[in-house]
Amino acid sequence: MNIIKTLSQNKVAMVGFFVLAIFCLIAAFGPLLYDGSPWKMVQRPFLPPFENSNYLLGTDTLGRDVLAGLIYGTRISLLVGLVSTLIALLIGIPLGAYAGYFGGWVDELLMRFTEIFQTVPSFALAIVIVAIFEPSVYSITSAIAIVSWPPVARLVRGEFMSLRSQEYVLAAKLNGQTHRNIIMREILPNSLSPIIVLASLMVATAILLESSLSFLGLGDPEIMSWGYMIGAAKTVVRQAWWLSFIPGLAIALTVLSLNLLGEGLNEALNPKMSGKREN
Amino acid sequence: MKPLLQVEDLTIRLPKGGDREFAIQKVNYNLMPGEILCVVGESGSGKSMTANAIMGLLPKTIQVDAGTIIFDGVDLASLEERRARELRGNRISMIFQEPMTALNPLMRVADQIGEVFLIHTNMNAKQRDERALALLVDVGLPDPEKMMKAYPHQLSGGQRQRVMIAMALALEPAILIADEPTTALDVTTQAQILKLIKELQEKHNTAVMFITHDFGVVAEIADRVVVMEKGQMVEIGGSDDVLNNPQHEYTKKLIAAVPPLVAPHREALLEVTPVLTVNNLCKTYSTGGGWFSKARVVKAADDVTFTLHRGETLGLVGESGSGKSTVSRCVVRLLDSDSGEILIGEDAIQDLNTAELAPYRKRIQMVFQDPFASLNPRKTIGQIIADGPIAQGMEPAKALAKAAELLDLVELPRAALDRYPHEFSGGQRQRVGIARALAHDPEILVADEAISALDVSVQAQILDLLDTLKVRLNLAILFVVHDLRVAAQVCDRVIVMQKGKVVEMGVTKTVFEAPSHEYTKSLIDSIPGASWRSDLPDHIPQEGQPEKQPAMSSV
Numbered sequence: 001m002n003i004i005k006t007l008s009q010n011k012v013a014m015v016g017f018f019v020l021a022i023f024c025l026i027a028a029f030g031p032l033l034y035d036g037s038p039w040k041m042v043q044r045p046f047l048p049p050f051e052n053s054n055y056l057l058g059t060d061t062l063g064r065d066v067l068a069g070l071i072y073g074t075r076i077s078l079l080v081g082l083v084s085t086l087i088a089l090l091i092g093i094p095l096g097a098y099a100g101y102f103g104g105w106v107d108e109l110l111m112r113f114t115e116i117f118q119t120v121p122s123f124a125l126a127i128v129i130v131a132i133f134e135p136s137v138y139s140i141t142s143a144i145a146i147v148s149w150p151p152v153a154r155l156v157r158g159e160f161m162s163l164r165s166q167e168y169v170l171a172a173k174l175n176g177q178t179h180r181n182i183i184m185r186e187i188l189p190n191s192l193s194p195i196i197v198l199a200s201l202m203v204a205t206a207i208l209l210e211s212s213l214s215f216l217g218l219g220d221p222e223i224m225s226w227g228y229m230i231g232a233a234k235t236v237v238r239q240a241w242w243l244s245f246i247p248g249l250a251i252a253l254t255v256l257s258l259n260l261l262g263e264g265l266n267e268a269l270n271p272k273m274s275g276k277r278e279n
Numbered sequence: 280m281k282p283l284l285q286v287e288d289l290t291i292r293l294p295k296g297g298d299r300e301f302a303i304q305k306v307n308y309n310l311m312p313g314e315i316l317c318v319v320g321e322s323g324s325g326k327s328m329t330a331n332a333i334m335g336l337l338p339k340t341i342q343v344d345a346g347t348i349i350f351d352g353v354d355l356a357s358l359e360e361r362r363a364r365e366l367r368g369n370r371i372s373m374i375f376q377e378p379m380t381a382l383n384p385l386m387r388v389a390d391q392i393g394e395v396f397l398i399h400t401n402m403n404a405k406q407r408d409e410r411a412l413a414l415l416v417d418v419g420l421p422d423p424e425k426m427m428k429a430y431p432h433q434l435s436g437g438q439r440q441r442v443m444i445a446m447a448l449a450l451e452p453a454i455l456i457a458d459e460p461t462t463a464l465d466v467t468t469q470a471q472i473l474k475l476i477k478e479l480q481e482k483h484n485t486a487v488m489f490i491t492h493d494f495g496v497v498a499e500i501a502d503r504v505v506v507m508e509k510g511q512m513v514e515i516g517g518s519d520d521v522l523n524n525p526q527h528e529y530t531k532k533l534i535a536a537v538p539p540l541v542a543p544h545r546e547a548l549l550e551v552t553p554v555l556t557v558n559n560l561c562k563t564y565s566t567g568g569g570w571f572s573k574a575r576v577v578k579a580a581d582d583v584t585f586t587l588h589r590g591e592t593l594g595l596v597g598e599s600g601s602g603k604s605t606v607s608r609c610v611v612r613l614l615d616s617d618s619g620e621i622l623i624g625e626d627a628i629q630d631l632n633t634a635e636l637a638p639y640r641k642r643i644q645m646v647f648q649d650p651f652a653s654l655n656p657r658k659t660i661g662q663i664i665a666d667g668p669i670a671q672g673m674e675p676a677k678a679l680a681k682a683a684e685l686l687d688l689v690e691l692p693r694a695a696l697d698r699y700p701h702e703f704s705g706g707q708r709q710r711v712g713i714a715r716a717l718a719h720d721p722e723i724l725v726a727d728e729a730i731s732a733l734d735v736s737v738q739a740q741i742l743d744l745l746d747t748l749k750v751r752l753n754l755a756i757l758f759v760v761h762d763l764r765v766a767a768q769v770c771d772r773v774i775v776m777q778k779g780k781v782v783e784m785g786v787t788k789t790v791f792e793a794p795s796h797e798y799t800k801s802l803i804d805s806i807p808g809a810s811w812r813s814d815l816p817d818h819i820p821q822e823g824q825p826e827k828q829p830a831m832s833s834v
Contacts, residue, residue, distance in 0.1 A: 167653035168663075170613055171715060175667035176640040189657040 006268040013264020016257035023254055027078045029069035038069040038224035046240050060229070060243050061236055070250060073226040077254065079208040080141050085199055087145035088206075093195065097183050099153065100160025111157070114150045119252025122147035126209060130218045137220045140213055144206045156196055181268035193269035200262035204255040211251050226251050282309035283453055283486050284333070289356070291328055291337070300342060302328045304511045310454065313484040315477070317497045317518070320507035321533070321734040326490050328510075329415040330456045332356060333488075334373055335363045352453070362629040368397045371449040376459040378439035382431040388415070388442055389427040395449040400682035403793040412447040419475060437468035442446060451483055458490045465598035466763070470805035473499055493736065494537045495764070498522055498808025501586065506530045522811060536739040538764040540809055542788040545771050548590060552721050553622075555610065555643070560619035562605050562779075576707045579605035580616070581779040587723065592749060592756040594770030594787065596763060598802070602779035607727050607759045611645050623723070641671060645714035650708035654700040659687075660711055661696035667718045678718075689744060707735035710744065717748070724749075725757045730765065742769055763806050767791050774800045 007013055036042065047059040047068070048222040097108040117125070129143035163169060164187065172186045210258065213219055214227025215234075226247040233243030286309070291302040303325040310316050320326035331337050333348055333355055348355040351369070355363065375381040382391060392411040397403045402410065408427070415423035418441040431439055440460060447455055457476065461469040477500050480487050491497060497504055501518040506527065514527040525531045562580040579602040587593050595603045610616040610621055612628060621629045628639050647653035654663055664685055665678035673681070683693050691711040700708055709729065716724055724744065730738045746769060749756055760766050766773055766787070773790050775783040775798065783796040794800045803809070 167647040167649055168655040171645070171653060171712075172521055172655075172666065173613065173645060174640060174645055175670050175715075175719075176637045177666065177670045183656075184578070186655055190655070 003268045007264055008214055010264045010267060012260050013267075015016065019257035020261060023078060025072055026071055027075040030074060034068060036068040038064060040064065040068075046236075048240075049242055049246070051127070058242065059248055060233060061240070066229070066243065066246060069224045069229050070247060071106045072157060072224045073229060073247060076137070076220075076223050076225045077207050077210060077251070080137065080144065080210040081203040084141045084144035084148065084206045084210075085173050085202045086167055087142065088149040088152055088202060089195070089199060091145065092149035093148075093156050093188075096153035096156025096158075097188065098158055100157035101164055101179070101183055101187065103164075107157070108208030110153070111204075112263055113133070114153050119146065120151045123209065123212065126213060127216070127218060130213055135213075135218050135220055140210060140218075142221065143213075144209050147201055147209070148206060152195070152202075155194060156191065159194060160187055163187045163190055197266040197269060200258055200265055204258035204262070207251065207254055207258075210255060221272070280311055280815075281824040283312050283350065284310040284488075285347075285349040285457055286310075286329060286333075287347050287349065288444065288806070289329060289332065290344040291325075291332060291341060292338050292344040294340045298323075299510060301344070303507070303509050303512075305346070306507075306512045307476060308505050308512070308515055310488055312389075312453070312484050312486050313480070314502040315480060315487040315489055315500050316505065317501035318488065318490045318505045318507060319490060319492065319494065319533075323509070325509040325510040326492075326507045327458055330373070330458055330490055330676075333371065334367060334456065335360070336373075339705060362374040365399075368452075370452050371454045371456065372450070373456040373458065374440070374443045374451040374460045376462050378436050378443055378463065379741055381443055381719070382439055384431050386430075387427070388429050388431070388434075391431075391442065392449060395446055398451055410449070411445075412718075415442075417448070417479070417551070418445045419444070419471075420445075435468075436464055437472060440464060440468075440472055441475065444472075444479070446478060448483065448778070452485065454486045454488065456488045456490070459492070460489075461496065462492070464539050466761070466807075467598065467801055467805040469496075469807065470701035474808060476500065493807065494534060495806060495811070497807035498709050498811035506533070532736060536736040538739075538742075538768040540764055540791075540806060542767040542770075542791045544788060545786075547786075548588060552589040553586045553759070554589050554624060556620070556622040557586075557606070557610060558584050558620040558622070560584070560606065560609060560621065561617045562602075562609055562614065563617055578602075580609065583619070583779075583781055584703045584775055585781070585784065587757055589722070589755050589772045590749070590753050592746075592758050592769055593810055594762065594766040594773035595757060595759045595776065596766050596802075598761060600778070601776040603759050603761075603776050604727060605779075606776070607645070607725050607757060610757065611643055611646075611725055615727055637671070640722055641719040643723040643725065644719055644721040644725060646709070646712050646716050646729040647734050650705045650712065651700075653712050654708055656700055659697050659699055660691075660703075663700070663711060664715050664718050667715060671719065671782060681718065683713070685717055688717065688748070689714045698741070704737075705733050706740060707712045709733060709737075709741050713741075713744065713748070720752075721754070722784070723755045723757065726758070727759045728761065729758075731760070731762060738765070745769070762793075763802060775802070 041063040042065050043059045043063050045059055047055060047063070049058040050056065050118065051058065055065050057070065060066055060069070095110050095114065099107040102226055126143040126147045129146060130139050133139040169182060169186050172182050196273040197244050210225065211227030211230070214225045215231040217231060219225050219228045228245045229247040233240065237244055287307055289306045290304050293299060293302045294701055308316070318326045318329070318708040324410045332343055335355070337343070346356065350366070352757040383524045389408060389411050392414060396407045412423055412427060415426050420426045420438060420441050433440065446545055460476070461472050461616055464472060472495065476487065479485070489500065497518060502519050504516060504521040505512055506514040506521065506529065508529045514521060514525065514530045521530060522534065525534055560580050560583040561578070564577045566575050583606055585593070595606060599614040602747060605614065616629055619629065622626055623639050623642055626639070628636060631639070661679055661682050663677065664682035668678040668681060673770065679696070683696060686693055686695055691707060691710050695703070700711070703711065712729070730741050733741060742765065748754060758766070758770055770787045772785060773787050774781055775790070775796065777798045783790060783794065790799060791803065794803055
C-alpha cells in the first residue's frame with residue numbers, strides 16, 4: 001500500500017489520474033445520461049460552440065451533435081486503448097518470459113520472431129492489417145495489439161534475464177520447483193513494476209494509433225470516434241477550426257494524463273531508477 | 280603538535296523516517312600530521328559519515344546539524360561550495376571502495392590523473408604527463424609508460440586502486456581519506472595496497488584517515504583508532520591499547536568476534552562415510568569469440584577431486600577467480616560441468632536431467648552469499664521455507680508446521696512466519712536462508728560465502744549456528760570462503776584453489792601451520808594483522824556442546 005501512498009503525494013500524477021477518472025466516468029455513463037445519437041443530424045451544419053444551449057459544442061459539417069460524438073468517442077478510445085494493451089501484454093509477457101528465462105536457442109528464436117515485427121514500421125503494419133480485414137472495432141484492436149507487443153516482450157525478457165540469476169531464483173531451482181512455478185511465482189511478481197509503467201504508456205500510444213487509423217478513414221464505420229471526427233473535419237479546418245480542435249484536445253488530454261500517471265507510477269514503483277530522489 | 284584536522288561535536292541528522300535520529304552524534308577527534316587514524320565500525324555505524332562531511336559528499340537530504348570540522352583555520356562543515364572545491368582533491372583527497380566504478384571508463388589513465396593537475400594547477404600538457412608518469416612509478420604499477428595509455432577496464436582491481444591512489448596523492452594532499460579502499464580486493468592484493476598506502480604516507484608525511492570494518496586491517500596499519508557504534512564514538516586511543524586492551528563493551532565484543540588466525544585442534548572423525556565425492560571435475564567458460572576473434576577461455580575448474588565426509592566441514596578457499604564458487608555450483612548442479620564425476624553417496628548425478636535429479640535435490644542444499652538477494656521479497660518467510668517441501672510433494676499445512684519448527688532451530692521467533700524479508704536484518708535473513716536449506720533434511724549443506732556479506736559480530740553468530748546444526752543434524756558442510764580467518768576456525772579440512780586448480784588439501788591445522796604450496800603461504804602471509812590475535816582465546820565455543828537450544832520434535 002506504500003505505492004498508493006507515494007503516488008497520492010505526487011500532485012502531477014494525481015492530476016493525470018483525476019482527468020483519466022473523469023474520462024472513464026464519461027465513457028461508462030455518458031452515453032446513458034446524454035441522450036442523442038452521434039450520427040443523427042440535429043441542427044444546421046457548422047453551428048459554432050456555445051451558441052445553442054441544446055448543442056453546447058455546436059454541430060459538424062452534416063449538422064451532427066459534436067458533444068454526443070465526443071462522449072461516444074471517449075468510450076471507443078478508452079476501450080480500444082485498454083483492450084489492445086491487455087492483448088499486447090498477454091502476447092508480450094509470456095514470450096519475453098520464456099526468452100529471458102530459458103535463454104539459448106529459445107531466446108534466439110523468440111527474439112528473431114519479435115524482430116520481424118519490430119523491423120516493420122508499426123503504423124504501416126497496423127494499416128495493412130486493418131485494410132486486409134475489414135475495419136471494425138475488433139480488427140482495429142487486434143491490429144494495435146499486434147504492433148505493440150514487441151516492446152513488452154523485450155522489457156520482460158530483460159527483467160527475466162537479470163532476475164533469473166538472483167539467488168532466490170537459484171534457491172527455488174535447488175528446491176526442485178518446476179520452471180512454471182519459478183516463472184510465475186518467483187520472477188514475474190518481482191518484474192511487475194516496470195511492466196505496469198510500460199502498460200500505462202502503451203494505453204496512451206494505443207489511443208493515438210486508434211485515432212490515427214480513424215483519421216485515415218480506417219475506423220469502424222459504425223462507431224463514432226475522436227479520430228474520425230478530426231478526419232471528417234480536416235477539409236473545413238479554416239471555416240470551422242473547432243471541429244478538429246475539440247476532439248484533438250480530448251485526445252491530447254487523455255494521452256497527457258496517461259503519461260503523467262505513468263511517470264508517477266514509475267517514480268513510485270522504482271524510486272531508485274527515476275533519479276528524482278536523492279538517497 | 281598541532282592537529283591538522285579537528286572534528287568537534289559533529290552531529291549529522293538523518294531525514295525523518297530513518298532508523299535513528301542522528302547519523303552521527305557528538306563525534307570528536309583530531310587528525311595529527313603524519314598519522315594513520317582508523318575509523319572502525321560495523322555497517323550502519325556512521326563511520327563513513329564524518330569523511331563524507333569533510334569532503335562535502337553528504338547527500339542533499341542529510342545536513343550537518345551541529346559541530347565543526349576545522350581544517351587550516353576554516354570550518355569545512357559550513358564552508359561555501361566554491362571554496363570547498365579548492366580544497367578537495369588538492370589539500371584533502373579521497374579514495375573509494377569500488378575501484379571498478381571510481382574511474383571514468385572512457386578516460387585513459389594519463390588523462391584521468393592529468394585532470395587533477397588541469398583543475399588545480401597551471402601545468403601544461405607535457406608537465407602533466409611527466410607528473411602522471413612519476414606518480415604511476417611511485418605507486419608501483421608495472422610498465423608505467425604502457426599504463427599511461429590504458430583504459431580502466433584493461434587494469435585489474437588492484438591496479439585500478441593504485442591509479443586511484445596516484446590520483447589522490449597527485450597534489451601531495453595534507454590529508455588522505457580512504458573509505459574501505461581494500462574491501463573489494465583479494466587478500467594478497469589488499470596486503471600490497473595496505474603496504475603501498477603505508478609507504479607513501481611515510482614518504483610524504485600525509486595524514487591518513489582510514490575507514491574500515493576489518494580489525495585485521497586496523498592491526499596492520501593504524502596508529503590510532505576510533506570505534507563507532509550506531510553513530511556514537513565509543514572509543515578512541517592508540518592502536519595497541521584499543522586492540523589489546525579495549526575499554527568499551529562494544530569494542531570488546533567486536534574484537535572477540537574477530538576469528539583468531541590459529542586453527543584449533545579438532546578431533547579427527549572416527550568413522551569416515553563419504554557423502555559427496557567429486558572426481559576430476561572440469562568446467563571451462565568461454566566468453567566472446569566470434570567469426571574473427573578467438574574466444575577467451577577460462578578454466579574455472581580444472582581436474583578438481585575431493586571427498587566430503589559425513590559430519591565434516593570442508594573449506595574451499597581461494598581468491599576471486601580461483602573457481603571455488605564454480606565448483607560449489609557444479610556440485611549442486613546449478614551449473615553443468617564439462618567432465619568429471621559428482622557422486623552423492625554412491626550415485627553419480629552429473630548427467631541426470633531435471634526429473635531424475637529431483638530426489639537428489641533434497642540431499643544437497645545450498646546457503647547463499649547475499650542475504651538480501653537470496654530471499655524473494657514478495658513472499659513471506661513461511662512461504663519461502665515451506666516452498667521446497669511443498670515442491671517435493673509435502674502437504675502445505677505440514678510444510679508450514681515444519682517451517683515453524685525450523686525457525687526454532689535457527690533461533691528465530693515463530694512470529695516471523697507471516698512477515699516479509701525486508702523486515703529482517705542481514706543476519707536474520709541468513710538464518711532464514713539456512714532454514715530454507717534445512718527444510719529438505721539434507722545430508723550436505725553447501726555454504727557459498729554464506730557469511731561474507733555480514734558484519735563480523737553477526738558472522739560469529741551464524742558460524743556458531745552452523746557449527747551447532749552440523750553436530751545436531753550430522754551434516755556435511757562444504758564451506759566456500761575467501762576469509763582465511765574464518766576458514767581456520769570452522770573447517771576440519773581445507774582445500775586451497777588457485778585458477779581452477781586444487782593446489783593444496785589437508786587438515787586445517789596442518790595447512791595453516793605448515794603450508795606446503797607457495798600460493799597457500801602467500802595467502803596466509805597476506806592476512807592483515809596476522810601477528811595480532813594469533814593466540815587462541817578460551818571462549819571459543821567448543822564443538823559438540825551446543826548452547827541452549829529450543830526443543831525440537833523432528834527435523
